[in-house]
Amino acid sequence: MSELATFAGGCFWCMVKPFDQWDGIIQVTSGYTGGHKENPTYQEVCSETTGHAEAVQIEFDPQIISYQELLNVYWQQIDPTDPEGQFHDKGHSYRTAIFYHSEEQRQLAEASKRELQASGRFDKPIVTEIVPASTFYPAEEYHQDYYKKNALRYKMYRSGSGRDAFIKKHWGKAKNVAELKQRLTPLQFEVTQNSATEPPFRNEFWDHHEEGLYVDIVSGEPLFSSQDKFDSGCGWPSFTQPIEQASTTEEIDITHGMIRTEVRSKESDSHLGHVFNDGPGPNGLRYCINSAALRFIPKADLEKEGYGQYADLFKNH
Template structure:
């Protein structure tokens, strides 16, 4: 696909409910579009109701337009595997039926080989004690889903979060892909404050922390897992004494939990993979969503723009 001077490719994945398969890829560097739709069946222009009836042969899927100069197909595959139960041939979580099956729909021989290699590597890793049953099949016609289903997580945020949690997907991902923490190793790696903040939900003092007024260009990553969380381009001075951001790098980078401690009702922010306590999010920010992610400096590490490539974050250079 060639849009002007920009070369993009397509990746198509089925991972159960397509609402839940948009957020892991949306806003990733190099990803230009994520579309929910139907593919793999025999009925032209199917509707959601037809697909759910299990009479069309189609699966709910997402089609991702990406720039391979920024993000590799292999990286997208890695994200895909971490969103699904690849051992379930009956569907995904509490959604059962062939319309909720998992599959990689490849668009080229190169994608086919990459998908086969990643599937074999996952099986050999021993992470799952059952066979990986996710199909790797040629891509066919992709039918865009109804507008109601596009970016559902943005349009119906509360219902989406309740659905994800209730489906069992989040618990499965946490159990199989969450960082396996060794307390002794963590205490050796982290300062006492970093440990208390990330592991025991402590809060550092305002105005007496490393990044509250930091101005450099770059990424802020989880101090424990190294996963990218926030960009300096979304950082702003909130005068609260802690580093504040209008949004995370991607919605899947963080997860939110209700916090009822200290006699208040707040929304806690934790890292998506490392499950580190980061801080809280409030509805008083300056950005288009009106959010302020108030984050502990002790929970994050800054990587300057000029150091991104050597530290393994090359795909994020495109942000700057």
């Protein structure tokens, strides 16, 4: 049997995707709650006269994902210390709040708030409200799944509002920069950590044809196979697909006056390169990857290097 969770975290455009991507999530709906006006419109809520907050209501399967896990996701999307709104959106309608649907949810929410305060992650008090759930009014259709319908504007809004930078500062994976600078070459560090691009045709793997695995230079995570490598003529190693889709993430990149899709490694969050829709494979994709982000494991060394489970990829070659 499914359950509901309701969270307010500023603009609801930015609060859908972080929950929508988890197993056990049945539906995430953008809407309005916590006020006195029945069936409010977006314009009415923005006018700060309804008492409502922009919020998301999540239908989830507690057998697959717990309410505690949803709380953990929630805290990592917001600035819980701001009583005036969220990032550049100010006003009561942009407040943060947890609207609990049961006594158990209230207790879990209160405990998680105390734990966050005690963690010292923030140097100001946690001001997020924890209040009983009331009637939830779904927002207009154009607000639903906004991150899918308007991917570029969504990306620019998250970045421009300061939300992404705040989340990265407070919740980003901790990296030992000194250790990485010692372990990586200057070029490897700049590519993986600062999204630099190495020169075409003057990098290690652009014309490399040996059989084996290409793994993340930072984490060692397997990323690409020589079986999927092809000569695209671009001057960088190109692949039709990763070994596993879950090993990489994609982000819209609007730097240098272009709109591109950046590819990052899932485990280390390192910049790898970009993916384009002009490849020869069945999916029509070309993963254009910096050699400096990769380490090559020859087929003969897979077992010795701890990648023996991938030997079957080259069984018939």
